[in-house]
Amino acid sequence: MKALVLEQNEGKTLASVQDISSDRLPAGEVTVDIDWSSLNYKDALAITGKGKIIREFPMVPGIDFAGTVSHSEDDRFTPGQSVVLTGWGVGENHWGGLAEQARVKADWLVPLPDGLDTRKAMILGTAGFTAMLCVLALEDGGVNPQSGEVVVTGASGGVGSTAVALLSALGYNVVAISGRESNHTYLTELGAKRILSRDEYSDNTRPLEKQLWAGAIDTVGDRMLAKVLAQMNYNSTVAACGLAGGYTLPTTVMPFILRNVRLQGVDSVMTPLHRRLTAWERLAGILPERFYQQAATEITLDRAAETAAALIGNKVTGRTLVKIR
CATH class of the missing domain: 3.90.180.10 (Medium-chain alcohol dehydrogenases, catalytic domain)
Structure with missing residues (x-):
């Protein structure tokens, strides 16, 4: 072989x-x-x-x-x-x-599951599976399409782009953060309503900023995640699954204890079988056919x-x- x-x-x-x-x-x-x-x-x-x-x-x-x-x-x-x-x-x-x-x-x-062949399964792959686990984490935290805007960091990557498509297909108002302007059309086609520049999230942040997001999926970590946490609405949820920007988290406890923000870590490597089955069944039924072409x-x-x-x-x-x- x-x-x-x-x-x-x-x-x-x-x-x-x-x-x-x-x-x-x-x-x-x-x-x-x-x-x-x-x-x-x-x-x-x-x-x-x-x-x-x-x-x-x-x-x-x-x-x-x-x-x-x-x-x-x-x-x-x-x-x-x-x-x-x-x-x-x-x-x-x-x-x-x-x-x-x-x-x-x-x-x-x-x-x-029904609705997926092997090619579609790998268009999703670890990235799509992780994105679905993040969406499940938001749902577990009570975030729904009526809650408000949901932000996705690292939106041009595999996890981020699938998360944008999943959230959009489920009716969420999705805002994407990306460092590549050339990908704006791509992200809009996936369902992003607005696109923000990564540069806006690369500097140091105050412990608390204006409340913007009902939910967040973060694939970057470090200063990006710290900035997002400072902007979360009261009683919101952040699903964190990546560290492409670094493994540190330069933040304070203030978003958690003053705004009741929930930071949910998402691991896709050792996920139990029952959760895997749920995630793959959901993936098979959510995404439109055009996603697999984009x-x-x-x-x-x-x-x-x-x-x-x-x-x-x-x-x-x-x-x-x-x-x-």
């Missing part, structure tokens, strides 16, 4: 497409013939070696994939069944989706490494699909 293999030489990460035996796949109850994978920010960090994602080499990256079961030792899955996988350390410490086959634990797989760029496996470098350089918009078969 063909696979993108990461190896390390003198501290440098080297990525190459290789023909390897499927006998080298790690242990697991289910073997999947992969149709599609994708490139996420974490994949890009792993492939380029810019982040300490991979600790054991060789490694096949790819934190998500969709395909069909070819062999199963678990009664829950049968050959020919369409499945999707996100998270669980796959592509980090267990060989992942940038290959023609994967062997994984049955507990890590989700059967594809939000993805398609590449082949041999272009994964160069595209990963572009993603790190903030030169990629939306989702990047990797066609495996």
Whole structure:
């Protein structure tokens, strides 16, 4: 089978497409013939070696994939069944989706719900799954379309752009924050009502500012998240899922204790199965068909490494699909 293999030489990460035996796949109850994978920010960090994602080499990256079961030792899955996988350390410490086959634990797989094929599942992928978890967190916090404007940071990225589309499809009034003016038309087509410049959110902020947002989905962290927190309405919710801008949070307790703001962390790696099933069922029924035509760029496996470098350089918009078969 063909696979993108990461190896390390003198501290440098080297990525190459290789023909390897499927006998080298790690242990697991289910073997999947992969149709599609994708490139996420974490994949890009792993492939380029810019982040300490991979600790054991060789490694096949790819934190998500969709395909069909070819062999199963678990009664829950049968050959020919369409499945999707996100998270669980796959592509980090267990060989992942940038290959023609994967062997994984049955507990890590989700059967594809009606309304999604493997290509659509990977247009969504980890990014779409994370965005849906963020929307669920807002709903759990009592934020609904009548509550007021909802802001999405890092809106041009995979999570952010899917969050804009999901919220818009659900009837929310969405405001997008993006650092790239060239993406304004793209974000408007996804459903953003207004677009703000990232520059407005890059400086230091006061502990409390004018109340603007009923809810927020933040993919950036650091000063961006601090600024958003200072602008939240009373009794609002922020779903935080990313740290592309940094892992610190230079804020105070004032938004939380004076405005009753809820900051909900969202993790997509270890999400329990029941929550995964809910998220994927919701994803299958919300997004319009045009989303799948707007939000993805398609590449082949041999272009994964160069595209990963572009993603790190903030030169990629939306989702990047990797066609495996």
